[in-house]
Structure formats: structure tokens, C-alpha cells
């Protein structure tokens with residue numbers, strides 16, 4: 384069943400169109416991540432769903448009810464902000480109880496809900512402390528608790544982990560995933576961190592300039608990006624892009640780039656690969672094999688520039704066909720600047736894009 388439906392949603396700030404005709408159906412219990420660069424409209428979309436901003440056009444439905452003009456408190460949503468938004472003069476317990484007291488909930492029900500949230504989030508020992516006496520991670524847990532006690536259908540998170548250091552961010556990320564598995568609420572989560580998006584999401588909506596570029600599962604987005612933008616945005620370091628054109632040689636379609644020929648054997652597409660078409664070949668750093676691993680099939684000689692050890696593996700930066708390539712490999716310390724490295728490209732996991740439309744072929 385659909386939990387949140389966004390229909391033809393537009394939002395303008397004066398003459399600036401920030402959200403452009405968005406349509407999304409979010410299933411009950413789904414974890415949807417809104418991902419994109421700063422300024423693409425993620426928070427604006429979340430705020431529209433929350434009712435903190437009014438839509439300029441279109442409608443928002445939550446559990447089948449049109450909530451486009453409902454007050455935030457009547458939408459059945461709980462929101463968690465990056466800034467925690469806790470009341471500094473109140474204890475953790477006071478912060479958790481505040482909204483419920485305002486809604487005139489009976490005391491014993493409030494106590495029951497706080498006890499449950501505190502148990503789920505493991506903040507029982509902190510209930511009498513003030514926010515200033517908590518670490519960043521503990522504060523964010525309390526902020527999540529405040530949404531939890533409201534017993535809402537939909538949780539909205541606006542970059543909840545951005546203020547935390549890397550280690551804590553990774554820990555809380557796992558806790559949020561666990562929380563979702565336990566509660567099975569619908570969650571909509573804004574971030575610009577692609578690791579958070581890939582690890583948490585059932586589906587990711589990649590946004591750019593107020594438009595959704597691709598809405599799909601993490602595997603699909605990473606492996607079959609619909610256009611050059613999504614391909615370049617997901618993955619660190621970015622997918623390698625080689626510019627060139629399609630050609631036919633000995634009855635086979637090949638890719639030519641700066642005088643180098645690549646066989647496209649293994650590349651799956653339903654589109655005709657017409658010779659002469661200008662294209663961009665995209666290959667992820669982990670999909671290029673080096674040296675002995677590259678044996679078998681077509682190989683290419685690239686020139687080694689530098690190596691970046693990443694702990695679990697290494698990044699090699701190479702020059703090939705006048706372009707820079709990054710390659711992720713277990714091999715280390717073997718190469719010297721200017722030396723040659725043999726490469727094998729696996730076309731079954733590569734991406735081809737039309738150079739003009741930038742769409743996947």
C-alpha cells in the first residue's frame with residue numbers, strides 16, 4: 384500500500400522554481416533516501432511533506448489522505464533535524480514528553496511511550512540529563528526519540544548525522560537501519576552522503592535542480608545509472624569516463640577513443656549501437672582488472688602515475704588514451720611513475736551514454 388504519494392508537486396520561491404513537477408509513490412514501510420548535491424531541493428521537498436512549506440502546485444497524500452493543506456501536527460509525521468532542535472532548559476525526559484503533554488495525552492500513556500523509546504534507543508540512563516550534558520550522538524538519539532514517542536506513520540529525517548564525526552556517523556547509521564527494521568515505519572531521509580544513501584535505502588531518489596533524475600534501488604542506481612549525471616554523482620572516486628565514438632570493425636561494434644579501440648563484447652543494451660554515434664564509456668574503478676588479472680580477452684597498456692593506499696585496497700591513477708583513469712585493486716607497491724600497467728575492461732558491467740543527450744544507451 385502507498386504510504387506517501389507526491390503528485391505533480393511544484394514549489395517556487397518567488398520566480399525561482401525549486402521543485403519541478405515531482406511525482407513519487409512511497410510504499411508503506413519503505414526507506415526512501417533523497418540524495419543530491421547542496422541546493423538541489425532535498426530539504427525543500429522534505430519540508431513540503433512535513434507541512435513546513437506550502438506547495439505552489441500539486442498534492443501530497445499520506446495514507447491515502449490529501450494532506451496538502453493540513454497542519455504539520457495533523458499529518459501523522461515525525462521529523463528529525465540535523466540540528467537536533469532540543470529544548471536546552473528541559474531534561475531529556477521533558478523533551479520527549481513535551482509534544483505529548485501539549486496534545487493532552489494521559490500521564491501514564493506518556494510514561495509508557497517514553498519508556499519504550501528510551502529502551503529502543505538505549506537512552507534510559509540519560510533521561511534526567513539536560514541536552515548540554517549529552518554528546519552529539521546522544522542528542523541525536525533523543526531527537527529521534529521525540530519522533531518515536533509520537534507513534535507516527537512516517538518518519539522524516541533531514542541530514543540527521545551531518546553534525547557528527549565520521550565514526551559516530553557510521554555507528555548511528557547502523558542504529559537507524561536497525562530502528563527501521565524493528566519499527567517498519569515509512570522513512571524518508573535526506574542526505575548528501577552517498578554511503579548513507581546506499582546503505583540505508585530501499586530506494587534512492589537522485590535529485591538535481593529540483594528534478595528527480597533516477598528513482599531506483601541502490602544496486603540499480605550504482606550499476607545502471609540512467610544518465611551521465613547519476614553515473615558521475617554515485618561512487619567515490621567517480622566512474623571513469625572515456626570520450627569517443629562507436630564504429631564497426633570486422634563486423635563487430637567497437638568504441639574508439641583517441642585512437643584506441645575497445646571491444647564492446649558483453650555490453651548489454653536494447654538500443655542499436657550505430658557506428659559514428661558520439662558516446663561516453665563509463666567504467667567504475669573496481670571494474671578494471673590490472674596485470675595478471677587482466678589476462679584473457681582484450682588488454683590495454685596504460686601509464687602509471689600515482690598510487691593512493693586506501694587501507695583495504697589501493698587506488699591507481701593512470702593515463703590512458705590521453706585521459707585519466709582510476710583503478711581500484713589489491714595490488715600495491717608494484718609500479719613506478721611512468722611505468723606500464725596492463726588493463727582489462729569488463730564491458731558487461733560498463734555503461735555507455737550518448738554524448739549529446741547524456742542518457743544511457
Ligand SMILES: Nc1ncnc2c1ncn2[C@@H]1O[C@H](COP(=O)(O)OP(=O)(O)OP(=O)(O)O)[C@@H](O)[C@H]1O
Pocket residue numbers: 396399401419420421422423424425426427428575
Ligand atoms: N526560503 C527560501 N527562499 C528562497 N530560496 C530558498 C529558500 N529556501 C531554500 N531556497 C533555495 O532553494 C534551493 C533548494 O534548497 P534546499 O535547502 O531544498 O536544498 P538541499 O538540496 O536540501 O541543499 P542542502 O543539502 O545544502 O541543504 C536552493 O537553491 C536554496 O537556495
